[in-house]
Amino acid sequence: MPVxxxxxxxxxxxxxxxxxxxxxxxxxxCGPGYGAELICQRLTTGKLFAIDRSExxxxxxxxxxxxxxxxxxxxxxxxxxxxxxxxxxxxxxVFAFNVNLFWVRKCADEVALLHERVLPxxxxxxxxxxTQPELVPNxxxxxxxxxxxxxxxxxxxxxxxxxxxxxxxxx
Numbered sequence: 001m002p003v004x005x006x007x008x009x010x011x012x013x014x015x016x017x018x019x020x021x022x023x024x025x026x027x028x029x030c031g032p033g034y035g036a037e038l039i040c041q042r043l044t045t046g047k048l049f050a051i052d053r054s055e056x057x058x059x060x061x062x063x064x065x066x067x068x069x070x071x072x073x074x075x076x077x078x079x080x081x082x083x084x085x086x087x088x089x090x091x092x093x094v095f096a097f098n099v100n101l102f103w104v105r106k107c108a109d110e111v112a113l114l115h116e117r118v119l120p121x122x123x124x125x126x127x128x129x130x131t132q133p134e135l136v137p138n139x140x141x142x143x144x145x146x147x148x149x150x151x152x153x154x155x156x157x158x159x160x161x162x163x164x165x166x167x168x169x170x171x
Contacts, residue, residue, distance in 0.1 A: 006034045009162040013097060013127045014038040016157065016166055022046045023092040026117070028081055029053075029099040033061030036076070039095065040068040046092070050076045051084060081110045091117045094124040102126055102167075103142035111150030115171065124152060124169040131163055143167045 014035065019025055021044040030036050030050035039048050048068070052058050058078040068074035081101065094114055101107050114124055126143050130136050136158075144154045144167055152169030159166070 004032075006038060007162075009127075009129060009164050010034045010038060010097065012159060012162055012164060013095070013125070013166065014042075017093055017095055017123075017125045019043065019093060020046070024090065025049070026091050026094045026114075027051070028094065028096040028101075029057070030061040030076060031057045031097075033064035035095055035097060036061050036065050036068070036074060040065060040073050043073050046073070048074045050074060051079050051081065052076075053078065053080050081113070084113065090119045090122075092119055092122045094118060094122075095127075096125070097127040098129060099126065102146050103128075103139045107146050108150065111146050111152075114169075115151045118171045120171050122171050124171075126167040126169070128165050128167075129163060130158070130165050136165055140165060140167060 019039050019042045023046040025039055025048045027035055027048060027050040030052045036048055036050045050061055055078050058076050062069060062076045065074050101110065118124060124147060128139050140156055147154050147169035152171060155168050157166040
């Protein structure tokens, strides 16, 4: 099976997040593993802990990134953020792309867990495709409120090409 090209929206998202070689990063909703691949390419002493509720997402991420798993840079687990106990004591960055949790329901416990684990100066990066522009104001309002209520300082980056909005919560 040929390896698929990484979508431009994910390339832009990881470039904006700018993981450093020693960062400890949590990816929520790793799906096919594109984000994990881009993040792990930048890590040397840092680690990526990638989670997904879907067994197929975990399997696809692991298969796509087996060399990073073997090198000890990537750990992939099938788990929900609400029940996660992050093995890395402190995180520099959290990455989530099209993870609806932060805008479709109450997520105070999950945001509290992130606030507890993200180092001061670190950040949570929530990205959403904006191919349905009518949804964007609601997504931004609700996700921003969830992060703000959890103690993060929020900024928003609206990118037109690729069509993505980034909601960044800094600790």
